[in-house]
Amino acid sequence: MAGTKAGGQKAAATNKAKHGTDFYAKIGRKGGQNGRTGGFAANPELARIAGAKGGRISRRRKTTTENQ
Numbered sequence: 001m002a003g004t005k006a007g008g009q010k011a012a013a014t015n016k017a018k019h020g021t022d023f024y025a026k027i028g029r030k031g032g033q034n035g036r037t038g039g040f041a042a043n044p045e046l047a048r049i050a051g052a053k054g055g056r057i058s059r060r061r062k063t064t065t066e067n068q
Contacts, residue, residue, distance in 0.1 A: 012024075
C-alpha cells in the first residue's frame with residue numbers, strides 16, 4: 001500500500017530488481033555531480049560585502065512620498 005513503510009520497502013525492492021541493486025546510489029551520485037555549491041560558504045569575503053550592503057540599506061531613513 002502506498003504511503004506506508006511496507007509500501008515503501010516494496011517499491012524499493014521493485015526498483016532494485018528492475019534497475020540493479022545500486023539504483024539509489026546512482027540517483028545520489030547524479031545529485032552530487034549536479035551540485036554547484038559555493039557562494040557565501042566558499043567565499044567569506046563575498047559574505048562580508050553582502051552583509052555590509054544589507055546593513056547600510058537597513059539603516060537608511062524611511063522615504064516619504066509627498067502628494068502633489
